[in-house]
Amino acid sequence: MVKATWNGAVIAESGETVMVEGNHYFPRGSVNDEFLLPSDRTTECVWKGTAHYYSLQVAGERNADAAWYYPNPSHDAGNIRGHVAFWNGVTVGD
Structure with missing residues (x-):
């Protein structure tokens, strides 16, 4: 089981993640x-395409485009x- 945590909260948890780069x-x-807030940010990856972003909001603190x-x-x-x-700043691991 892999977890993504930030600011004391579990943002995501799954035993079926896909590893890329x-x-x-x-x-x-x-x-x-x-914990997700929409973001207007996008970036381009040569081989994956256009990435879209979310910011995180936990306990009154915001992590932009995380x-x-x-x-x-x-x-x-x-x-x-x-x-x-x-x-x-998001910790991802077991």
């Missing part, structure tokens, strides 16, 4: 919606469709 991508259904996902990944990255990954 050293990042655990959690199935979207394993991510706790109460989660990302690919709503329409390239064919080569199709295994991360419907998954979310974390960075920017």
Whole structure:
């Protein structure tokens, strides 16, 4: 079981993450919606496509653009469709 935690809260937990480039991508259904805030940020990956972001809000503190996902990944990255990954101070591990 892999967990993503930040500011004392479990943001996501799953035994079925997908590893890509050293990042655990959690199935979207394993991510706790109460901590997610929409973000306008997008970035481009040459082989995965356009990443969209969420900010996290836990106990009154905000972590801007700390989660990302690919709503329409390239064919080569199709295994991360419907998954979310974390960075920017979010601890991911067992």
